Amino acid sequence: MPAPEAAVFDRLSALAAIDTPDARRRKTIAETFTGTPLGSVPVGTVEDVVAAFAKAKAAQTRWAARPVAERAAVLERYRALIVENREFLMDVVQAETGKARWAAQEEIMGLIFAARYFARTAPSLLAPHSVPGAFPVLNRTSVRTQPKGVVGVVAPWNYPMLLSIGDSIPALIAGNAVVVKPDSQTPFSSLANAELLYRAGLPRDLLAVVPGPGTVVGTAIVDHCDYLMFTGSSATGRTLAEQCGRRLIGFSAELGGKNPMIVAKGAKLDKVAKAAVRACFSNAGQLCISIERLYVERAIAEEFTEKFVAAVQAAKLGAAYDYSADIGSLISEAQLETVTKHVADATSKGAKVLAGGKARPDLGPLFFEPTVLAEVTDEMECGRNETFGPLVAIYPVDSVDEAIRLANDTEYGLNASVWAASKTEGERIAAQLHAGTVCVDEGYAPAWGSTAAPMGGMGISGVGRRHGPDGLLKFTEPQTVVVTRFLNLDAPPMVSQDKWQRFLMAVARGLRFLPGR
Numbered sequence: 001m002p003a004p005e006a007a008v009f010d011r012l013s014a015l016a017a018i019d020t021p022d023a024r025r026r027k028t029i030a031e032t033f034t035g036t037p038l039g040s041v042p043v044g045t046v047e048d049v050v051a052a053f054a055k056a057k058a059a060q061t062r063w064a065a066r067p068v069a070e071r072a073a074v075l076e077r078y079r080a081l082i083v084e085n086r087e088f089l090m091d092v093v094q095a096e097t098g099k100a101r102w103a104a105q106e107e108i109m110g111l112i113f114a115a116r117y118f119a120r121t122a123p124s125l126l127a128p129h130s131v132p133g134a135f136p137v138l139n140r141t142s143v144r145t146q147p148k149g150v151v152g153v154v155a156p157w158n159y160p161m162l163l164s165i166g167d168s169i170p171a172l173i174a175g176n177a178v179v180v181k182p183d184s185q186t187p188f189s190s191l192a193n194a195e196l197l198y199r200a201g202l203p204r205d206l207l208a209v210v211p212g213p214g215t216v217v218g219t220a221i222v223d224h225c226d227y228l229m230f231t232g233s234s235a236t237g238r239t240l241a242e243q244c245g246r247r248l249i250g251f252s253a254e255l256g257g258k259n260p261m262i263v264a265k266g267a268k269l270d271k272v273a274k275a276a277v278r279a280c281f282s283n284a285g286q287l288c289i290s291i292e293r294l295y296v297e298r299a300i301a302e303e304f305t306e307k308f309v310a311a312v313q314a315a316k317l318g319a320a321y322d323y324s325a326d327i328g329s330l331i332s333e334a335q336l337e338t339v340t341k342h343v344a345d346a347t348s349k350g351a352k353v354l355a356g357g358k359a360r361p362d363l364g365p366l367f368f369e370p371t372v373l374a375e376v377t378d379e380m381e382c383g384r385n386e387t388f389g390p391l392v393a394i395y396p397v398d399s400v401d402e403a404i405r406l407a408n409d410t411e412y413g414l415n416a417s418v419w420a421a422s423k424t425e426g427e428r429i430a431a432q433l434h435a436g437t438v439c440v441d442e443g444y445a446p447a448w449g450s451t452a453a454p455m456g457g458m459g460i461s462g463v464g465r466r467h468g469p470d471g472l473l474k475f476t477e478p479q480t481v482v483v484t485r486f487l488n489l490d491a492p493p494m495v496s497q498d499k500w501q502r503f504l505m506a507v508a509r510g511l512r513f514l515p516g517r
Contacts, residue, residue, distance in 0.1 A: 043213070096189055264418075
């Protein structure tokens with residue numbers, strides 16, 4: 001099964017919110033598996049971003065005036081189009097990222113889950129609701145929501161559909177417009193989904209995709225948006241948070257992770273070893289919530305290591321637009337260089353390679369073997385820093401308590417995985433971990449797929465949450481509306497101010513007996 005034809009990418013390129021006849025302002029996008037050109041996209045400027053925001057603001061006012069149920073219906077139609085076009089979407093994301101097809105399907109499933117959840121829950125979550133007023137009977141208090149306006153989404157390359165359009169879905173259904181900056185390596189993934197949203201009935205100006213460099217397009221989006229959603233490194237997240245802070249606009253971010261897995265005595269090691277391959281090497285380890293640290297109780301460490309290494313060595317590394325490959329390619333020379341340097345640094349300082357450890361140019365320009373290291377220390381680059389590649393280290397520990405302590409000994413706090421003798425023991429361990437999500441008897445996917453629950457990081461792994469009610473309501477401004485009836489807080493005629501104030505205080509003191517106070 002080959003990559004989509006060039007005509008497909010020409011069609012998608014035309015959807016970019018950039019008006020330029022200048023052929024020099026285009027960037028060629030290559031197929032990651034081979035380096036062969038797929039097509040090109042126009043490169044945005046500050047002026048393109050300003051124009052996109054102007055159109056988005058006008059469209060947003062009309063969109064927000066539509067009933068939530070109508071906005072939800074657009075997402076339901078989009079969800080049906082995802083299902084109908086899932087093979088095409090997986091082809092596009094594989095071509096741009098080089099991931100294995102099963103990992104590409106994770107993105108499709110994530111989009112389906114997000115569209116379904118927010119389309120079904122938004123009408124109730126966004127509906128006005130009553131709360132107790134200051135004074136019973138006199139005040140009727142309700143809380144409403146208003147959209148932020150135009151939301152900026154700065155998306156990464158590793159899950160370029162799910163982390164661009166997936167984050168746009170709740171912003172759109174909340175009544176906002178969205179301007180997306182896809183990563184420069186993966187613009188077609190965002191554009192392919194924008195096309196489906198337009199076909200589903202979303203107004204064209206409401207969602208603008210502006211490809212271009214972060215220093216130009218990304219900065220302009222931060223300068224003009226009413227709220228920013230970002231996924232990327234913790235270092236870049238800090239910079240963007242400062243910029244948003246200066247403008248006093250809201251900011252949400254999923255950032256880096258150095259995620260641990262704990263394997264305790266009594267866990268079914270054959271099952272753990274097989275699942276750990278997915279947990280560590282999905283998208284060749286280029287996943288914020290994938291596992292990079294394995295803490296295994298010493299009594300079972302040798303047996304687990306043997307089974308895990310065998311499972312890693314059995315995994316098929318390759319380029320295929322079908323399900324014949326277990327692990328795909330890295331996305332860029334920069335990622336290949338990082339992984340190569342981390343392995344070289346670790347081995348030069350005493351780490352042992354148990355599996356992998358080498359680039360595979362025979363398979364393609366950016367392939368690197370899934371790599372397992374032992375005897376990794378904090379002095380090594382991969383000891384405490386995120387590799388974001390197919391590299392994991394095994395650490396034998398004397399007890400579960402030691403595993404918990406070491407798992408928490410990091411600035412990061414995004415995801416964790418726990419395997420124990422029982423679900424109850426697994427949940428007990430999970431409750432002690434400093435991580436935004438913890439999967440018991442799995443690696444990461446069930447936590448991500450639980451769209452009704454919040455997903456995000458602690459520490460330097462993020463700010464805010466995607467998914468769940470918070471993932472929708474963060475794109476809104478809450479507004480309190482209080483209607484005062486019968487009389488206001490001025491003293492009634494013929495009542496002295498002294499008596500009136502004593503009466504009000506007596507009422508305030510009595511409110512403690514009412515429910516909800």
